[in-house]
Amino acid sequence: xxxxxxxxxxxxxxxxxxxxxxxxxxxxxxxxxxxxxxxxxxxxxxxxxxxxxxxxxxxxxxxxxxxxxxxxxxxxxxxxxxxxxxxxxxxxxxxxxxxxxxxxxxxxxxxxxxxxxxxxxxxxxxxxxxxxxxxxxxxxxxxxxxxxxxxxxxxxxxxxxxxxxxxxxxxxxxxxxxxxxxxxxxxxxxxxxxxxxxxxxxxxxxxxxxxxxxxxxxxxxxxxxxxxxxxxxxxxxxxxxxxxxxxxxxxxxxxxxxxxxxxxxxxxxxxxxxxxxxxxxxxxxxxxxxxxxxxxxxxxxxxxxxxxxxxxxxxxxxxxxxxxxx
Amino acid sequence: xxxxxxxxxxxxxxxxxxxxxxxxxxxxxxxxxxxxxxxxxxxxxxxxxxxxxxxxxxxxxxxxxxxxxxxxxxxxxxxxxxxxxxxxxxxxxxxxxxxxxxxxxxxxxxxxxxxxxxxxxxxxxxxxxxxxxxxxxxxxxxxxxxxxxxxxxxxxxxxxxxxxxxxxxxxxxxxxxxxxxxxxxxxxxxxxxxxxxxxxxxxxxxxxxxxxxxxxxxxxxxxxxxxxxxxxxxxxxxxxxxxxxxxxxxxxxxxxxxxxxxxxxxxxxxxxxxxxxxxxxxxxxxxxxxxxxxxxxxxxxxxxxxxxxxxxxxxxxxxxxxxxxxxxxxxxxxxxxxxxxxxxxxxxxxxxxx
Numbered sequence: 208x209x210x211x212x213x214x215x216x217x218x219x220x221x222x223x224x225x226x227x228x229x230x231x232x233x234x235x236x237x238x239x240x241x242x243x244x245x246x247x248x249x250x251x252x253x254x255x256x257x258x259x260x261x262x263x264x265x266x267x268x269x270x271x272x273x274x275x276x277x278x279x280x281x282x283x284x285x286x287x288x289x290x291x292x293x294x295x296x297x298x299x300x301x302x303x304x305x306x307x308x309x310x311x312x313x314x315x316x317x318x319x320x321x322x323x324x325x326x327x328x329x330x331x332x333x334x335x336x337x338x339x340x341x342x343x344x345x346x347x348x349x350x351x352x353x354x355x356x357x358x359x360x361x362x363x364x365x366x367x368x369x370x371x372x373x374x375x376x377x378x379x380x381x382x383x384x385x386x387x388x389x390x391x392x393x394x395x396x397x398x399x400x401x402x403x404x405x406x407x408x409x410x411x412x413x414x415x416x417x418x419x420x421x422x423x424x425x426x427x428x429x430x431x432x433x434x435x436x437x438x439x440x441x442x443x444x445x446x447x448x449x450x451x452x453x454x455x456x457x458x459x460x461x462x463x464x465x466x467x468x469x470x471x472x473x474x475x476x477x478x479x480x481x482x483x484x485x486x487x488x489x490x491x492x493x494x495x496x497x498x499x500x501x502x503x504x505x506x507x508x509x510x511x512x513x514x515x516x517x518x519x520x521x522x523x524x525x526x527x528x529x530x531x532x533x
Numbered sequence: 534x535x536x537x538x539x540x541x542x543x544x545x546x547x548x549x550x551x552x553x554x555x556x557x558x559x560x561x562x563x564x565x566x567x568x569x570x571x572x573x574x575x576x577x578x579x580x581x582x583x584x585x586x587x588x589x590x591x592x593x594x595x596x597x598x599x600x601x602x603x604x605x606x607x608x609x610x611x612x613x614x615x616x617x618x619x620x621x622x623x624x625x626x627x628x629x630x631x632x633x634x635x636x637x638x639x640x641x642x643x644x645x646x647x648x649x650x651x652x653x654x655x656x657x658x659x660x661x662x663x664x665x666x667x668x669x670x671x672x673x674x675x676x677x678x679x680x681x682x683x684x685x686x687x688x689x690x691x692x693x694x695x696x697x698x699x700x701x702x703x704x705x706x707x708x709x710x711x712x713x714x715x716x717x718x719x720x721x722x723x724x725x726x727x728x729x730x731x732x733x734x735x736x737x738x739x740x741x742x743x744x745x746x747x748x749x750x751x752x753x754x755x756x757x758x759x760x761x762x763x764x765x766x767x768x769x770x771x772x773x774x775x776x777x778x779x780x781x782x783x784x785x786x787x788x789x790x791x792x793x794x795x796x797x798x799x800x801x802x803x804x805x806x807x808x809x810x811x812x813x814x815x816x817x818x819x820x821x822x823x824x825x826x827x828x829x830x831x832x833x834x835x836x837x838x839x840x841x842x843x844x845x846x847x848x849x850x851x852x853x854x855x856x857x858x859x860x861x862x863x864x865x866x867x868x869x870x871x872x873x874x875x876x877x878x879x880x881x882x883x884x885x886x887x
Binding site for chain 1: 561589811855858863
């Protein structure tokens with residue numbers, strides 16, 4: 208899909224429009240916004256920025272733990288703001304953007320409130336419990352909100368809770384009992400499941416799509432973790448699940464290809480998979496070749512191999528792109 | 534010819550802006566494919582440098598040899614870029630070799646200055662080299678990289694003279710100028726746009742290096758007074774951009790639209806002076822939206838998120854002060870929205886000016 212901007216850029220750059228009429232062409236093509244679109248944009252911009260600045264101001268405030276303001280006032284302040292945000296969500300019409308931003312603000316404030324609770328009563332809870340409780344309590348809002356960023360926040364909280372839980376559970380004896388690989392596998396499982404669920408649910412709930420960026424973000428996270436596991440399997444052959452790492456990785460590559468090549472065309476996913484493949488193959492090649500005599504020659508060989516892979520990826524992605532754009 | 538293009542062409546033809554049949558639009562690689570090629574180019578360049586270090590140590594050991602060798606490699610890459618623009622393999626080959634050549638050149642230049650990164654000298658040499666590469670290298674990925682590298686090295690050079698705080702506003706102004714004039718000279722558009730992207734990305738990276746990543750890069754805390762000056766200059770650029778955009782949408786001073794929007798911008802700049810990055814991020818967002826550039830708008834959004842994270846970890850100000858600055862900024866922004874919708878929020882077409 209070529210954007211209107213791209214078409215117009217091409218026509219302007221090739222001199223098909225008289226230079227004096229550039230502005231008129233941009234306006235007629237809808238590339239430069241008219242006053243009404245500017246107003247809508249400023250409306251959303253000010254709302255989102257203002258809401259988030261206000262909410263993070265409150266979070267910073269709680270983190271400062273200011274004693275001069277009594278506990279009671281601190282709780283009152285947070286709770287009043289939280290209620291105001293939820294009320295705003297209700298009043299503003301639930302499925303409209305201002306309402307959704309209000310709910311996101313409420314979800315952030317909820318975390319601040321839980322942190323304040325833990326600070327005040329010294330509950331002795333582990334940090335992971337804070338994030339797990341936060342995720343649990345905001346779940347009804349996420350379900351009601353129909354707003355992709357809420358679900359991304361929720362997934363982020365789950366990731367944090369899982370990482371901290373792992374640290375609390377295995378942190379002290381970690382060296383003896385478990386390697387960090389387990390945590391990586393846990394997070395891979397979590398984000399992989401979220402990825403699949405997101406794609407499946409996005410077919411039913413259009414609001415999850417949002418230009419495909421939420422699911423791409425999740426894919427980046429999962430891809431990073433999986434690539435890291437493969438790299439560890441390459442450079443540390445003693446790390447136990449070598450076959451598991453490579454097996455999972457290859458299965459993942461196959462799945463990405465099978466799904467995003469035709470069924471659900473998404474060039475971003477294919478490009479990301481290409482990058483991980485270049486990184487993994489280069490690492491494997493380096494591991495295999497670099498302990499022999501001819502270091503210089505091998506380095507040159509690897510460099511050429513990377514260039515070849517990237518060139519091949521460029522050609523393939525260009526063809527797929529042309530096919531998908533047609 | 535896609536339906537979008539056909540429709541767009543017809544609309545322009547109806548307005549008497551174009552004639553005849555639309556030519557097909559060549560398919561430009563999306564930014565993430567270019568990112569992939571740039572990253573792969575650097576990976577290959579690192580192995581090439583390893584090859585030079587292991588097999589041609591004499592080249593790396595002599596300053597003159599590495600400078601001349603680096604320049605020759607870049608020149609060869611230029612020839613390859615020009616001669617084989619259609620071959621993805623040749624382009625990737627040229628990219629990797631040019632990157633390696635630049636690293637070799639930098640190595641030689643630093644060698645001339647006793648491998649010290651403290652003075653401005655070596656950074657200036659590299660900044661000049663990268664600016665030339667930005668102008669001549671006929672490859673989008675390369676141009677973006679060169680604009681980025683030229684910006685960062687310029688920052689390092691001026692930082693050595695205590696003038697680092699001037700660089701972000703300077704880059705923001707240059708990027709804003711570039712984006713506002715991206716249609717002015719079609720002949721130079723192929724260098725202007727990647728260059729302007731490179732400036733914006735360098736700008737975001739620099740703010741991070743001075744903030745969130747400061748412990749990792751080992752920068753000193755910025756002098757508060759100078760930082761404030763930098764913030765004010767950033768704000769001035771934002772006000773300038775808003776002024777130009779208002780003018781382009783037909784709002785004239787002292788019409789109601791111009792007064793409300795400019796006063797709101799100045800107020801936002803003043804209240805967020807202590808919260809670095811808001812003016813910069815908003816400026817990038819506006820530039821992106823003004824020309825329907827979704828990638829640039831996205832970069833502006835990412836910049837704002839990163840700045841917020843940056844701010845939390847900044848140690849010079851207590852969290853209490855920060856929370857007040859943020860809350861005040863938030864309140865002002867929401868207040869502005871209220872004023873904007875109340876005074877200017879009229880049906881489409883009538884909102885231009887009062």
